[in-house]
Amino acid sequence: MASAELSRRGFLHVSFAAAGGLVVSLYLDPRSVVEAQEAPLPPQQPKVYPPAAFVNIRPDGKIVIQVNRLEFGQGVQTSLPMVLADELDADWTNVIAELALAADVYKDPMFGIQMVGGSGSIAHSFQQYRELGAKTRAMLVAAAADRWSTTPDQCRTEASVVHGPNGKSATYAELASDAARKPVPATVRLKNPTEFRLVGKKVKRLDSAAKCNGSLKFGLDLDLPGMKVAVVAHPPVFGGRVKRIVDDEARRIEGVRDVFEIPLAKGTGVAVVADKFWPAKQARNLLKIDWDVTGVEPADSSELWTKYRQLGQTVGNVAVSNGDASALDKIGAANRIAAEYEFPYLPHTPMEPLNTTVRFDGDRAEAWAGSQFQTGDQMAVAEVLGLKPEQVTFHTEMAGGGFGRRAVTDSHIQREAAVIAKRLRGTPVKLIWTREDDVQGGYYRPMHFHRVEVGVGPNGLPAAWRHVVVGQSLLIGTPFEAFAVKNGVDQTAVEGASDTHYNIPNLHVSVHHPKVNVPVLWWRSVGHTHTAFVMETLIDELASRAKIDPIAYRRQLLKPEAKKLLRPLDLLEKAIAGWRNRLPRGHALGISCHESFGTGVACAVDVSIENKRPRIHRATIAVDCGLAVNPLSVESQFQAGLSFGLSQLMAKGAITLKNGVVEQRNFDGYVPPYIVDAPVAVDVHIVPSTEAPTGCGEPPVPVISPAVVNALARLTGKRYRTLPLVNI
Amino acid sequence: MATYQINVNGERREVNVHPSTPLLWVLREDLKMTGTKFGCGISACGACTVHLGGVATRSCIVPISHVGDRAIVTIEGIGQDSVGRAVQDAWVEEDVVQCGYCQSGQIMAAVALLKHTPKPTEQNIEESMGGNLCRCGTYPRIRAAIKNAAAKGGA
Numbered sequence: 001m002a003s004a005e006l007s008r009r010g011f012l013h014v015s016f017a018a019a020g021g022l023v024v025s026l027y028l029d030p031r032s033v034v035e036a037q038e039a040p041l042p043p044q045q046p047k048v049y050p051p052a053a054f055v056n057i058r059p060d061g062k063i064v065i066q067v068n069r070l071e072f073g074q075g076v077q078t079s080l081p082m083v084l085a086d087e088l089d090a091d092w093t094n095v096i097a098e099l100a101l102a103a104d105v106y107k108d109p110m111f112g113i114q115m116v117g118g119s120g121s122i123a124h125s126f127q128q129y130r131e132l133g134a135k136t137r138a139m140l141v142a143a144a145a146d147r148w149s150t151t152p153d154q155c156r157t158e159a160s161v162v163h164g165p166n167g168k169s170a171t172y173a174e175l176a177s178d179a180a181r182k183p184v185p186a187t188v189r190l191k192n193p194t195e196f197r198l199v200g201k202k203v204k205r206l207d208s209a210a211k212c213n214g215s216l217k218f219g220l221d222l223d224l225p226g227m228k229v230a231v232v233a234h235p236p237v238f239g240g241r242v243k244r245i246v247d248d249e250a251r252r253i254e255g256v257r258d259v260f261e262i263p264l265a266k267g268t269g270v271a272v273v274a275d276k277f278w279p280a281k282q283a284r285n286l287l288k289i290d291w292d293v294t295g296v297e298p299a300d301s302s303e304l305w306t307k308y309r310q311l312g313q314t315v316g317n318v319a320v321s322n323g324d325a326s327a328l329d330k331i332g333a334a335n336r337i338a339a340e341y342e343f344p345y346l347p348h349t350p351m352e353p354l355n356t357t358v359r360f361d362g363d364r365a366e367a368w369a370g371s372q373f374q375t376g377d378q379m380a381v382a383e384v385l386g387l388k389p390e391q392v393t394f395h396t397e398m399a400g401g402g403f404g405r406r407a408v409t410d411s412h413i414q415r416e417a418a419v420i421a422k423r424l425r426g427t428p429v430k431l432i433w434t435r436e437d438d439v440q441g442g443y444y445r446p447m448h449f450h451r452v453e454v455g456v457g458p459n460g461l462p463a464a465w466r467h468v469v470v471g472q473s474l475l476i477g478t479p480f481e482a483f484a485v486k487n488g489v490d491q492t493a494v495e496g497a498s499d500t501h502y503n504i505p506n507l508h509v510s511v512h513h514p515k516v517n518v519p520v521l522w523w524r525s526v527g528h529t530h531t532a533f534v535m536e537t538l539i540d541e542l543a544s545r546a547k548i549d550p551i552a553y554r555r556q557l558l559k560p561e562a563k564k565l566l567r568p569l570d571l572l573e574k575a576i577a578g579w580r581n582r583l584p585r586g587h588a589l590g591i592s593c594h595e596s597f598g599t600g601v602a603c604a605v606d607v608s609i610e611n612k613r614p615r616i617h618r619a620t621i622a623v624d625c626g627l628a629v630n631p632l633s634v635e636s637q638f639q640a641g642l643s644f645g646l647s648q649l650m651a652k653g654a655i656t657l658k659n660g661v662v663e664q665r666n667f668d669g670y671v672p673p674y675i676v677d678a679p680v681a682v683d684v685h686i687v688p689s690t691e692a693p694t695g696c697g698e699p700p701v702p703v704i705s706p707a708v709v710n711a712l713a714r715l716t717g718k719r720y721r722t723l724p725l726v727n728i
Numbered sequence: 729m730a731t732y733q734i735n736v737n738g739e740r741r742e743v744n745v746h747p748s749t750p751l752l753w754v755l756r757e758d759l760k761m762t763g764t765k766f767g768c769g770i771s772a773c774g775a776c777t778v779h780l781g782g783v784a785t786r787s788c789i790v791p792i793s794h795v796g797d798r799a800i801v802t803i804e805g806i807g808q809d810s811v812g813r814a815v816q817d818a819w820v821e822e823d824v825v826q827c828g829y830c831q832s833g834q835i836m837a838a839v840a841l842l843k844h845t846p847k848p849t850e851q852n853i854e855e856s857m858g859g860n861l862c863r864c865g866t867y868p869r870i871r872a873a874i875k876n877a878a879a880k881g882g883a
Binding site: 072073074075204205207208209211212213214215216217218220221223254276277278279282349350351352353398399400401402403434435436632636637639640641642643644646666667668672673674675676678679680681682 | 729745746748749750753756757758760761762763764765766767768769770772773775802803804807816819820823824825826827828829830831832835850853854857858859860861862863864865866867868869870871
């Protein structure tokens with residue numbers, strides 16, 4: 001299947017012949033094994049990764065590398081080719097990266113599906129891409145050695161050239177077709193880290209220039225001959241159904257081709273197909289639709305809060321129970337803190353509105369989408385069209401952000417597009433969700449309520465901790481349920497709390513998962529978005545109560561084995577020594593630290609209050625992500641990712657529902673951070689490490705909000721436990 | 729439908745569209761110039777920023793019937809201008825982009841700023857760039873790139 005699809009794309013013609021039977025040993029880092037509890041499928045058996053599917057050395061010397069994941073800002077389209085090119089000794093200036101089609105060979109080696117998530121790109125594919133590069137190099141060297149009647153050990157490689165004895169040399173391009181006939185070596189020597197030429201160096205992104213001159217095509221920019229554009233009118237309440245459509249006026253708009261009812265993941269909607277976007281949108285505005293919402297629960301934020309607060313007073317399904325569950329009750333009231341937290345629904349609102357293009361040709365189909373879940377989305381398109389997945393050529397389009405929103409287990413966008421394309425057989429149809437569709441369309445970070453009671457010991461450290469979380473499960477009812485839901489506990493709701501690295505002797509964490517008629521989804525850093533806020537604000541409060549420095553307190557409380565937090569805390573302390581005690585009047589320091597997805601982060605911010613909002617003059621980050629494959633990318637992810645984390649502090653940073661209807665429509669009602677809301681400057685310090693690399697896409701997000709409110713608490717004496725942060 | 733003659737990146741172009749069609753969609757769908765991006769449709773995010781008569785403008789809310797003969801410059805054409813070229817170069821040098829979707833608009837806003845204020849202060853930057861959303865949050869590097877371009881004095 002893979003090679004058939006690859007051939008269609010036409011990059012195999014001078015490439016290595018696909019050599020089956022190559023078994024690449026699986027790379028498992030112990031931390032990744034822990035993360036794999038969240039995997040949709042059990043870790044796959046070691047499988048075949050033919051270099052031909054990943055590397056194409058063209059006659060012009062360009063080396064085209066297939067990236068087995070979506071690029072949506074995280075930089076993997078540069079970092080994975082760096083890894084392969086380093087072992088290949090390729091000339092980096094001639095490397096071209098392409099986003100791979102959906103195919104078995106491009107599945108994540110750990111997760112077993114083709115996907116981006118869990119900050120797993122580098123963590124899971126570092127070894128895979130090293131081996132692919134090294135094996136390709138070995139085949140080129142073998143071809144050169146044959147040509148010169150010598151042995152491979154007499155050859156060396158540099159910048160896409162093999163050098164042999166007596167000054168002989170040949171370029172990779174010259175050797176490519178001979179090399180393609182060589183067997184793929186079963187094992188290969190990998191570089192010693194001191195031999196790396198690219199890995200560990202600050203390498204700029206491959207996609208910058210095209211993103212700065214308007215030439216890079218995102219999924220929404222796709223233009224195909226005869227293509228039509230579709231928009232869909234969705235029910236005002238999730239699950240509502242079309243009762244009656246009056247579409248005369250809509251059909252009179254010039255360029256409108258069809259108006260018809262379609263099934264949705266929940267309920268039904270009305271599709272409008274037109275020659276272009278503007279007539280489609282105008283026509284949708286003119287539709288008069290009667291909706292049937294009987295039997296559909298009208299979710300309402302204020303009613304949900306009442307229910308959640310009540311639930312939070314009782315113990316839920318137990319996620320962890322360490323020590324004595326009744327220890328808390330033995331601590332006197334003077335030494336107990338009770339804290340309740342509220343977190344609203346949050347939309348992802350990636351800058352590129354959601355979209356998918358599908359063309360159905362009867363016995364096959366083609367789809368184009370910026371997808372985080374190619375495997376599932378390809379299957380969904382196939383299912384709707386009555387095809388097998390391999391009959392759907394699924395193109396991975398560059399995506400304008402995602403943050404989890406393009407990793408949807410029900411593939412609802414792709415299903416909508418496929419349903420419409422099925423009716424317009426032979427015609428490519430681009431489905432566009434407008435910003436209003438996106439903001440109002442569900443799939444939010446679930447709202448959460450936390451109630452924590454802490455009993456403080458004589459040393460000022462927490463002696464007992466009873467923690468109840470209330471929030472919809474992300475995974476119950478999805479294919480992931482079997483792997484990350486145990487005893488009624490969805491791990492993604494308690495991660496960051498139940499597995500805290502703080503040494504709390506009597507720790508009890510439980511969770512309630514109410515069912516609510518609002519579709520929910522992971523939001524960059526998943527459970528850590530709320531658990532880190534609770535943990536890091538409470539720990540900070542306890543440090544203040546004990547009159548201990550916030551860094552020293554954390555260091556004292558962390559388990560000795562929590563190296564990925566202890567090392568960043570040490571580095572952070574050094575990094576902020578120059579400014580922490582020289583803050584201007586009206587400024588305060590805020591501290592936090594949190595580990596997620598195997599990466600430990602410590603954060604310090606310099607905050608004042610301007611126009612009743614937090615003003616973040618500076619943020620300093622210390623991070624331990626193992627070996628930093630591209631330190632420039634790590635730095636960028638942190639500098640920018642902090643802003644994404646700040647989304648939840650914005651005054652209008654929430655989705656609310658009234659009688660089942662979402663109250664926000666666009667970036668006027670839901671307002672994410674703009675430049676004034678972001679840290680003015682961010683300095684990032686990376687713990688030197690040769691440990692296995694871990695991801696950096698999500699770990700920036702959890703630390704920033706608690707650090708900022710910890711600083712605000714020092715300025716105002718108040719504690720902030722309800723988000724968004726409307727009043728300071 | 730009506731026919732409009734418009735001036736895009738120094739070229740005369742003719743389009744036949746409904747008068748209410750926003751300039752954004754004329755650029756993207758009729759002229760196939762997709763560098764200008766659709767983000768919100770209500771002038772709240774700045775992804776669709778172009779220069780209209782030399783002024784940074786949200787093309788998503790400007791009907792084609794209101795464009796007239798004002799010169800339109802888009803991300804595809806801004807590199808022909810010395811300030812535009814300097815800003816694009818600075819963006820690459822500072823490795824600003826992540827997903828990159830908002831960056832056409834960011835660059836168009838930054839060029840407009842530097843043409844008016846060649847040596848901007850932090851406050852000038854915040855005012856001029858204040859309406860351009862970046863969900864990746866590349867703001868610190870956007871600041872750095874603007875200062876980089878200003879230091880090189882593209883104007």
